[in-house]
Amino acid sequence: MALSPRFGVTVLLLMLCFVLSHADRHVMGLLLAPIQRDLALSDTQLGLLQGAAFTLFYAVAGLPIARLLDNGNRVRIASACVLAWSLATMLCGLAGGFLSLAVMRALTATGEAGLPPAAFSLFRELGDRRRMVQANGFFMLAPFIGGGFALIAGGQLLRLLEGVVLPGWDQPWRLVFLLFGLPGIIMAPLLLLLIPETRQRHMANAGSAEPAQPRIASLFAPGSPLRFHYPGIACFTLFMNALLSWYPLHLVRDQGATVAQAGTMAGTTYLLAGIAGTLLATWIAPKRAAKGVRGLLDMLCIACLLALPVAVAMTITPQIGLSTALYGLYSLLSGLFAALMIAPIQWLAPPGLQARAVALLYLVAAISGSAGTIAIGLLTDHAGLTLGGALSLLAAAALGAAGILLLMARQRASAQA
Numbered sequence: 001m002a003l004s005p006r007f008g009v010t011v012l013l014l015m016l017c018f019v020l021s022h023a024d025r026h027v028m029g030l031l032l033a034p035i036q037r038d039l040a041l042s043d044t045q046l047g048l049l050q051g052a053a054f055t056l057f058y059a060v061a062g063l064p065i066a067r068l069l070d071n072g073n074r075v076r077i078a079s080a081c082v083l084a085w086s087l088a089t090m091l092c093g094l095a096g097g098f099l100s101l102a103v104m105r106a107l108t109a110t111g112e113a114g115l116p117p118a119a120f121s122l123f124r125e126l127g128d129r130r131r132m133v134q135a136n137g138f139f140m141l142a143p144f145i146g147g148g149f150a151l152i153a154g155g156q157l158l159r160l161l162e163g164v165v166l167p168g169w170d171q172p173w174r175l176v177f178l179l180f181g182l183p184g185i186i187m188a189p190l191l192l193l194l195i196p197e198t199r200q201r202h203m204a205n206a207g208s209a210e211p212a213q214p215r216i217a218s219l220f221a222p223g224s225p226l227r228f229h230y231p232g233i234a235c236f237t238l239f240m241n242a243l244l245s246w247y248p249l250h251l252v253r254d255q256g257a258t259v260a261q262a263g264t265m266a267g268t269t270y271l272l273a274g275i276a277g278t279l280l281a282t283w284i285a286p287k288r289a290a291k292g293v294r295g296l297l298d299m300l301c302i303a304c305l306l307a308l309p310v311a312v313a314m315t316i317t318p319q320i321g322l323s324t325a326l327y328g329l330y331s332l333l334s335g336l337f338a339a340l341m342i343a344p345i346q347w348l349a350p351p352g353l354q355a356r357a358v359a360l361l362y363l364v365a366a367i368s369g370s371a372g373t374i375a376i377g378l379l380t381d382h383a384g385l386t387l388g389g390a391l392s393l394l395a396a397a398a399l400g401a402a403g404i405l406l407l408m409a410r411q412r413a414s415a416q417a
Contacts, residue, residue, distance in 0.1 A: 014119040021112045022146025024089040029245045030154040030263045034173040047377025050245040053102040058109035059366035065114040066359030078118040079191040085111030086184025093169045093177035117355035130286040137282030140339040148271020155263025225412040232405030234368035239398040241369030250387040255320040273328035277335025294413040303337040305403045311395035315388045
């Protein structure tokens, strides 16, 4: 089936905005060393900046914004969110200490919380479920493009901007925040100009008079696969967020790489392997979707269980080349996983709850992701573990639990078939 211009423009623009979202989010992981040096922060504070200061606000903001999306103009709300997080990213470069940087990270997270629910809600109306799954896959290229770009470009910019001074942005890491925030100022109005809001007002308000809590609770009925799908995704994200936040510093501390080397190695690997995994998902997913939710859950279980030994080996090996290669394999599997994880929710949630059902997943994933990121800082500060040791311990626990929960979700889907 040929792709319509509306399909292509909508998916491309929303994907590019999601690229910027992940670039703004993950550039912090590369800038940890100079930020820690200039602001005199502990590892626990660094974990809080990447964890609670970001992901908890991301989680808290998600549901209220999603409620607006379910009942309002999704394109306008998405555009406002892009503008808000871009301005906040630029202001991170003016931070004078832990508190001011935490506030700007929280504002960045609040803006970023609105884009995924808006996008996945729009994708559900682009065609049949196979087309929806394809749109999801292309959209989920963004975390890998954005995360890889953040590490590669951020590392090079740190080097190129050495000695460049602007009023307020007087260190290279401050200028990196400024430059990373600028593209979103351009993208926000493009969404308004080029993406139509296709939902009619009477459809947006349909069911809004019915209390939302019982309808959301119905997603987790005893026989529903979502009862185990949500916590399974949360456990997978627990480790994934911790790895994205700490792996570059692991290469610096435990493997002896420079910040620029760590950014280039981790960023290139994450970018190429993650894209490969996501594209693999867009090829496989329509075929698996023909078998219903169970077919999608099969792929999620396989990706998760394969990722567990890869993640443990990646973080304990003393050889930087082997660690980077395993990081690439893990990124491929997580790309496949990320491209498929939303589809069961779009499949099973009713139209009037689409944005909130997606936002709820991001909420539980954000809370678990925050816990994972903070846990690494606590383990290195207080348990005497190296970064590699802390990451391997978390990988075994979180990915093992994720695999069990997703297998249970698959069993519920099989019972419904």
